[in-house]
Amino acid sequence: YVVWIEESLGAFPSLLNAAANLACNVLDCSLYPLLLSEYLHEALLASSAADPSSSPSPPMGGLSAPSLALVRLLLVGFATCVNVLGVNVVGLAAGVLMLLVSLPFVFLVAAAFRQPHFDPSVWLDTGGAALPADRAGWFSFGCLLLWNTCGYDSAGMVAAEVKAPRSTYPHALWGALCLTTGLYVLP
Numbered sequence: 001y002v003v004w005i006e007e008s009l010g011a012f013p014s015l016l017n018a019a020a021n022l023a024c025n026v027l028d029c030s031l032y033p034l035l036l037s038e039y040l041h042e043a044l045l046a047s048s049a050a051d052p053s054s055s056p057s058p059p060m061g062g063l064s065a066p067s068l069a070l071v072r073l074l075l076v077g078f079a080t081c082v083n084v085l086g087v088n089v090v091g092l093a094a095g096v097l098m099l100l101v102s103l104p105f106v107f108l109v110a111a112a113f114r115q116p117h118f119d120p121s122v123w124l125d126t127g128g129a130a131l132p133a134d135r136a137g138w139f140s141f142g143c144l145l146l147w148n149t150c151g152y153d154s155a156g157m158v159a160a161e162v163k164a165p166r167s168t169y170p171h172a173l174w175g176a177l178c179l180t181t182g183l184y185v186l187p
Helices: 002-009 011-028 031-048 065-085 087-114 120-124 135-149 152-161 165-185
Strands: none
Touching: 002 011, 002 165, 011 135, 031 065, 065 087, 135 165
């Protein structure tokens, strides 16, 4: 599909697409079981005690390290089974997971609007406090940025079925970029 991107957008975007696809497939796919298990561990930790620092807990929060590893392996097994079942099941599962992962952000935005000291100008604050302070922070920022932009490289997989890709793709990508930016700036 890299050839299709080259036909619709040119050689340099095709190269960027191939590089992004490689990075996403190597790094991004391993993040989903980790993120979901971390969400689960935080939810269990929050529901197990009102003050997490006052009671002893397993090293990983609400789950012990072996339990957390088992959850991650089960998630990988589930994803494998879904992929074996076919593209329609993958599409449906992706839509359901996207809704589940997006719900906390919807609740965060709704909760922010209800706060008495809500100030939307914070969204556009370009002060140094918004930037990571150390190397670990920049690493996390880079990983988050890569994760949030994965998927744009998949546009090439359907390029052969798009009418007038040279004009359609730039419009679609700009629209997706604006929508994604809005979804990450609001929370």
